[in-house]
Amino acid sequence: MSTPPGTERAVAWPRVGVVGAGQLARMLAAAAVPLGVRLELLAEAEDASAAQVVPATRIGVPDKDALADLVERCDVVTFDHELVDPAVLDPLAAQGAPFAPSPAALRMAQDKAHQRAILEAAGAPVPAHRLADDVDAALAAAEHVGWPVVVKAPRGGYDGRGVATADDPEGLPDAWASIGGGPALIEQRVPLAAELAVLVARRRHHGETVVYPPTETVQQNGICTEVIAPARVPDEVAAHAGKVAALVAELVAADGICAVELFWTGEQVLINEVATRPHNSGHWTIEGATTSQFANHLRGVLGWPLGDPNVRAPASVTVNVLGPGDGSDPAAHRSDALTIGDAAVHLYGKTARAGRKVGHVTVCGPDAETARERAHRAAARLVGAREPRLARGGGDPATNDPQRPALDRSGGEQP
Ligand SMILES: Nc1ncnc2c1ncn2[C@@H]1O[C@H](COP(=O)(O)OP(=O)(O)O)[C@@H](O)[C@H]1O
Ligand SMILES: [Mg+2]
Incomplete structure (x- = not known):
């Protein structure tokens, strides 16, 4: 590795430890192959998505012993998810354990309230918000930020x-109860012309970054269903979103990929939240960018030179495949979807519980509408439908009103 002398040994064939074994680790494994990188997983279960494809997998929860073991086996340790207690990482990090991102960056990603406070203190644009401990404080906070409001569990x-x-x-009381009570963030529900996401890759020990073109994400019932790259917003909005994301990434200083979710209100770009790992909004980069987010995550955490983040096609669209309500398995319809020859079909090896993300389809094309139509068609076939239901991108699918994004809480499932 290209590291300052004495900090870590240079390794020609490094091992990257990954805490967690979901679909992100599985796609990281695919990117590791051409780079000559070996992964070592700490998986939650033997049949976890990435555990199915990475031979060097140990099963366990990320406690002190399991993490120390992973650190021992690896040259750098990264994360498939944010659900690791930074207090368990701290003593290991103090002894020099190479965590990428750092425990400090993970702390910021884990806690939306902590994150908002850091961003706001730095003058970064965020929706008006307050932290409330009980429902009376929540009412007062809502009066302060203005109705309607979004109530969020920080963690x-x-x-x-x-x-x-x-x-x-x-x-308010129902919303408060539905997220399990406080403390909770009470924030202004901003009008959404579009939701955007920008990925930034950062090179460990060097601090260099590359910024991917902004993408447009479509949420239904709070779950991302579709990603359109590049985002269909005016050039100056895209450029501004890239700048805001780069500023956020600088504050977070997370090695590897950092994903910045943004709201475009039609007038302003506001920061929603930050993830310090590869992100659903970047799956299109596997086929649609010169360097995928997974390749750049590995390059970044290993301190290697980063790859070109730019697009390889005028438009790329990813449609997520959620477990259908009838309990059928999208993998059983794989051949049907594969008849759409330009669709890249990804299946994660997960049990298809209703509403759970079990795969995605990406199509690159000459324009967003063509790519959307093809990607939706292939995704529909995976859930046993012949024709796609092609809602307009963005906004509430029930009302088709971009000003009122759907936030119904029904129909979700564990990841
Ligand atoms: N302040 C807000 N104004 C309008 N919509 C919001 C607001 N906060 C969240 N949302 C909607 O809810 C979705 C999920 O919220 P988010 O905080 O990103 O949670 P998650 O951790 O589940 O991604 C967002 O993508 C957006 O559609
Ligand atoms: Mg989000």
Whole structure:
């Protein structure tokens, strides 16, 4: 590795430890092959998505002993998810354990309230918000930021879990209860012309970064269903979003990939949240960018030169495949989807519980509409439908109103 002398040994064939074995680790494994990198996993279960494809997998929870063992076996240790207690990482990091991202960066990614506080202190643009400990404080906070509001659990949420909305004081107690009570972030529900995401890759020990073109993400019921790259926003908005994300990435200083979720209100770019790992909004980069987010995550955490983040096609669209409600397995329909020859089909090896992300399809094409149509068609086939239901990108699929993104909490599942 290209590291300052004495900090870590240079290794021609490095081993990268990964805490967690979901689909991100599985796609990281695919990117590791051409780079000559070996992965060592700490998996939650033997049949976890990445555990199925990485022979060097140990099963266990990420406690002190398991992490020390992983550090011992590897040249650098990275993460498939944020659900690791930084207090367990701290003593190991103090002894020189090479965690990438650092425990400090993980702390910021894990806690939306902590994250908002750091971003706000740095003058970064975020929605108006307050932290509330109980429902009375939440009411006062909502009056302060203005109705309607979004109520968020600071920790442990994903795919819209831990997020609820309240239009008025009558609706607040239900929203408060649905996320399990406080402390919670109460924030202004901003109008959404589009949701954007920008990936930034950072090179360990060097601090260099590359910024991917902004993508547009479509959420339904709080879960990302579609990603369109590059985002269909004016050039100056895309350029501004890239600058905001680069500033955030600088603050977070997470080695490897950092994903910055943004709101475009039609007037302003605001920061929603930050993840310090490869992200669903970047799966299109596998086929659609010169260097995938997974390759750049490995290059970044290993301190290697980063690859070109730019697009290889005018438009790339990823459609997520969620477990259908009828309990059928999308893998059983694989051949049907593969008849769409320009669709890249990804299946994660996960049990298809209703609403759970079990795969995705990416199509690169001459324009966003063509790529969307092809990607939706292939994704529909995976869930046994002949024709796609092609909602307009963005906004509430029920009302097709981009000003009112759906935040219904029904139908989710564990990752
Ligand atoms: N302040 C807000 N205003 C409008 N919509 C919001 C706001 N906060 C969250 N949302 C909507 O809820 C979705 C999920 O919220 P987020 O905080 O990103 O949670 P998660 O951790 O589940 O991704 C967002 O992608 C967006 O569609
Ligand atoms: Mg989010």
